[in-house]
Amino acid sequence: MWRPTLSQRSGPKFRQISDAIGESAADGRLPIGTRLPPQRELAYVLGVSLNTVTRAYADATGRGFVRGEVGRGTFVREGGPLPTAAHPGELTRPSTGPIDFSMNLPTPGPAGAALGRTLAALAGTCALASFLDFESAGQVDRNAAAAAAWLGRVGLDARCDDMVLTVGAQHGIMAALMATTRPGDVLLTEELTYAPVKAMARHLGLRVVPVADEGGVLCPDALDAACDRVAGKVVYCLPTLHTPTTATMDADRRSAIAAVARKRGLILIEDDVFGFLPPERPRPLACFAPERTIYVTSVSKSLAPGLRIGYLRAPADIARALRTAVGLSSWMPPPLMAEISSRWIEDGTADELSGFQRAEAAFRQSMAREAIPSRYLRADPHAFHAWLTLPENWHADMFRMEARNRGVEVVPAAAFAVDPSLSPNAIRICLSHESARQRVRQGLDTLAELLLEAGEGGSMIV
Numbered sequence: 001m002w003r004p005t006l007s008q009r010s011g012p013k014f015r016q017i018s019d020a021i022g023e024s025a026a027d028g029r030l031p032i033g034t035r036l037p038p039q040r041e042l043a044y045v046l047g048v049s050l051n052t053v054t055r056a057y058a059d060a061t062g063r064g065f066v067r068g069e070v071g072r073g074t075f076v077r078e079g080g081p082l083p084t085a086a087h088p089g090e091l092t093r094p095s096t097g098p099i100d101f102s103m104n105l106p107t108p109g110p111a112g113a114a115l116g117r118t119l120a121a122l123a124g125t126c127a128l129a130s131f132l133d134f135e136s137a138g139q140v141d142r143n144a145a146a147a148a149a150w151l152g153r154v155g156l157d158a159r160c161d162d163m164v165l166t167v168g169a170q171h172g173i174m175a176a177l178m179a180t181t182r183p184g185d186v187l188l189t190e191e192l193t194y195a196p197v198k199a200m201a202r203h204l205g206l207r208v209v210p211v212a213d214e215g216g217v218l219c220p221d222a223l224d225a226a227c228d229r230v231a232g233k234v235v236y237c238l239p240t241l242h243t244p245t246t247a248t249m250d251a252d253r254r255s256a257i258a259a260v261a262r263k264r265g266l267i268l269i270e271d272d273v274f275g276f277l278p279p280e281r282p283r284p285l286a287c288f289a290p291e292r293t294i295y296v297t298s299v300s301k302s303l304a305p306g307l308r309i310g311y312l313r314a315p316a317d318i319a320r321a322l323r324t325a326v327g328l329s330s331w332m333p334p335p336l337m338a339e340i341s342s343r344w345i346e347d348g349t350a351d352e353l354s355g356f357q358r359a360e361a362a363f364r365q366s367m368a369r370e371a372i373p374s375r376y377l378r379a380d381p382h383a384f385h386a387w388l389t390l391p392e393n394w395h396a397d398m399f400r401m402e403a404r405n406r407g408v409e410v411v412p413a414a415a416f417a418v419d420p421s422l423s424p425n426a427i428r429i430c431l432s433h434e435s436a437r438q439r440v441r442q443g444l445d446t447l448a449e450l451l452l453e454a455g456e457g458g459s460m461i462v
């Protein structure tokens, strides 16, 4: 009987067994078509639990080393393993070329292996083909229930009827704007905002009016005053780990914003894609003004951006308009992707993956604190990104160009500014996107060098 050697390996046991299957299939010790040992027997000879071997076989199936045949067993797959990354089954990003601090995406981590397991499990169900069709009423209900459960974990009490699924948060924000505005309307935002919202507003014929904020936190008095000046109807804001400043609005502020929204009849679009990151976070704005808030989140930061699943929660009348907007723009999110997200929420994988992101983000923030002098660094210790205020003699555009020349991509504040004249001299750096911590360290060191060069008296403004 084939028996893998595990003594030289590290990582979880199931992964060690799955790695050994892949290697034996590649070097011919397990020729194509070989039946793997029955799971119970292998568990016995290796001295591991049956569950571990079951998980290993599912992992090896997901990675393309083997295929399962119902009632017959698991066989080494023809055609060999699927093309793999450096660590088979894991998502990785380039380990050469520019260090990319411009993309605010999660760290590639264990999601690839989870996907392998889930696809293998799905492949064995008779429901598989149903994901190729339009979603059924049963699937809609099941996904809404998973979505409501997920929102419950960030402190938002959501009913299934209030949930709307989208193709990610980007689509969610667009659907929210489509559902609540008409060309010519005013959209109120923080002075610095998530850049694509400016472009969305332009496409929809909206006028974006920035509301004074305090370091990224929307100011209730300024919001109230803005409503005296312009007929604002809808507010888009990022109360938790604001892009680009990482500011988080406290509970009093949230309550005050809700009061102004109520007084002025405003609809709030709350973008909470980073809401899962802080270990202790204020309740979403949607808890303070549930009757007028469209709460937007997605699994892109917490699980994986390629799943393209977003969750909106809104009061019933707005939820109806949101469903129309989703139908017009995409019919529905892909049922298979919605199913994967729902399974991960139900079986605890989503908690594991978001926990990984939380821990990795905190670690990378500690690297930033070590590398960058504190007078330039502004960052919540739980955020994916950080905000660097530049010395006076470094203009943000020049800094970005010089960083690029030295192999690091960053985004200057102007990309986020609604009114270019209010753009501070600062840049955003995203620490999570790169796979390897060592490249993050290298990028941070490069930026620290640049900051110090200017600090030493040279003028970098041309």
Ligand SMILES: Cc1ncc(COP(=O)(O)O)c(C=O)c1O
Residues within 6 Å of the ligand: 104, 167, 168, 169, 170, 171, 194, 238, 243, 271, 273, 297, 298, 299, 300, 301, 305, 309, 310
């Ligand atoms: C603040 C913010 N909102 C929304 C989105 C869109 O997220 P998704 O990938 O789910 O469309 C992003 C993604 O970069 C983001 O950073």
